[in-house]
Amino acid sequence: MTGAAPVAGRDHGLVDIAVIGGGINGAGIARDAAGRGLKVLLCEKDDFAEGTSSRSGKLIHGGLRYLEYYEFRLVREALIEREVLLASAPHIIWPMRFVLPHSPEQRPAWLVRTGLLLYDHLGGRKQLPASRSLDLSQAPEGAPLRQEFRRGFEYSDCWVDDSRLVILNLIDAAQNGARILPRTRAVRARRDGELWLLEVRGDDGTEQVVRSRALVNAAGPWVQDVIQGVTGLNSAQNVRLVKGSHIVVPKFWDGPQAYLLQNTDRRVIFVNPYEDDLALIGTTDIPYQGRAEDVAIGEDETDYLLQVLRRYFRTPPQPSEIVHAFSGVRPLYDDNADNPSAVTRDYVFEVHGAEGAPPLLSIFGGKITTYRRLAEQAMQRLAPWFPKLSPAWTADRPLPGGDIGGSFDDFSRALASDYPDLPQKLIHHYARLYGTRARELLGAARIVADLGRHFGGDFYECEAAYLRAKEWAKLPADFLDRRTKHGLHLTPTERLAFESYI
Incomplete structure (x- = not known):
């Protein structure tokens, strides 16, 4: 290779x-x-x-909202694939629970519950827990939400490191x-x-x-x-080009759960835990006419996403707290739907x-x-x-690094025990990104000094060398933004230093 x-x-x-x-x-x-x-x-x-493919919402999901558009075959296929992919790459794909606060102005509770029951069974769910109703006035998942959202639902999908x-x-x-x-x-x-x-x-x-x-x-x-x-x-x-934009802010709630928010325009917004201490929020759906290479988030999209958060959360993030934003162009098959959200x-x-x-x-x-x-x-x-x-x-067949056997947590602990003198947080990072290939990356390294130059955060020279040799990384963004997300955790000075190194 x-x-x-x-x-x-x-x-x-x-x-x-x-x-x-x-x-x-x-x-x-x-x-x-x-x-x-x-x-x-x-x-x-x-x-x-x-x-x-690096600018998605980073979810492996059936597409709960596609049920409204009668896309039953697509949803069923996606739900079946959700299980297949989870088994094939448990280091970069993992289960996530989504809390859906009920907003009766958008959809009646019976309709949401019926949709979730269908979602539970349409794809022959085996590995993920079923949906359930929540009393948000009592459940811990309701603590960050505004008081008027007393009823909710919870269901399962999966997170993926898309790139x-x-x-x-x-x-x-x-x-x-x-x-x-x-x-x-x-x-x-x-x-x-x-x-x-x-x-x-x-x-x-x-x-x-x-x-x-x-x-x-x-x-x-x-x-x-x-x-x-x-x-x-x-x-x-x-193809019909539709722009979808996301913002990244510091995580502003406790717990591992994500949130799915119904907006007044009947769209839904995901609020997902991201990189341990961050939150990924999106996406928008806007018809796009320009060059795909030039896509960028607009101020109107940022305002739209923050407005949805203000509607649901007690202490939503402020514009000054946005640490990153990105946009992608989705090349949807043009089925002549009037609403971009309804395009298949x-x-x-x-x-x-x-x-x-x-x-x-x-x-x-x-x-x-x-x-x-x-x-x-x-x-x-x-x-x-x-x-x-x-x-x-x-x-x-597992994808490379996915042959961990048993649970990811057990694999991560076993890897840490093999490298007792390296920080556990660092080992967890290697386990998540590389699975069983982490041992190939680490080689004979046993202590931090063996990892080479430290670029900041959890990024060391040995990983950069591995990405260059084994994963076609060449330019700084290949290393920092796509093969890894180290770019979110480096200071501007550290990023410049790495760019000079490359």
Whole structure:
């Protein structure tokens, strides 16, 4: 496995599938295909998960509110996947309980309770506890809420480190023989008999041609750019770009629970524990017309999120307490819904190609929870071109580092006992991000001095070296914002020092 972009004269030979796009869908497809014995190449114009896949609400969930739009198939598939993914990566995915204060102005209590009962059973829940009603005037979960919210409900979903989920899929793909090329742009592609000739350009300016039996367009917000600008084809489908923004503030309540708040516009806002002592709040839903690369949170979105918090919490955060904010563009399949919140989160495939012509498979829409099933179904769509394709395999295989056996807490304690002279908080960090790969990262280190230069917080030189060697990290944001969240815990001076080091 290598993190380097291609160099001049390097011959990738003939591959079975070339994937354009290093977000969660592209990574999932590359992993699935490589594990079936196909020769795979994946290229990404930026860093992996730099676009939508690192700017999500960081939840593996069925989508409780999608029940209102009768998306029963999507919700059921997502709830089933929630269990599959929780088992496959318990170091970066874990259960979370969500408290839903009842706001009768938005939805009657019977409707909410009915929806939660359906949510409990639609996906065959096995690992997570069922929903329940709460008396918020007595329950500790009601303590931070305003007095008028006396009734509530609680249900289960899962948290995920979204950008690490992308990286783990890519690592698994690489371990199965895939070529993984960050910062390598697809320039143009044309058919030549039964093959695609795909020209790619690395960030060093080096260009080369990849010969492939099939082309997968998993470019997310740029899916149309690839179809029209790279292949010169036309599409009958469209994506609808919707901006979702989040803010990060110091955590302002006690307990591990998250909150789901119903707003007066019938949207819902998540208030989730984040990085131990922070809170992640979002998301907005705003139609977006600009370049996906230029997306940024607006003052109106910040005001919107803070206003929802003021409605529900006794001591909500103030604008001056915002420590971080980010926006992402969700490339939703355009189903012509009037309300951005009602646009389907389902996914659609479009295949260009007939007998004797190599296929172009383009993906419209999708959500992080269903990426693995999306990858399986993408392979089904490509099966006519690969008649000897091996069966699906990812449903019961752990992602790299996820083979912890037993509970995460037991694994973390065992890891700490193996490194008794390292701070437990630091070991917990390594366990969370790397799972069983933490021992590979730590190597022969036994005391803090063995970890190399200290950049601040829990960030040491040995981890930076590991990310560079094993996870394609190159620029400061790759290390601080996507592979890890160390950037949230470094001072500006410490961040500048690390940027100088890199």
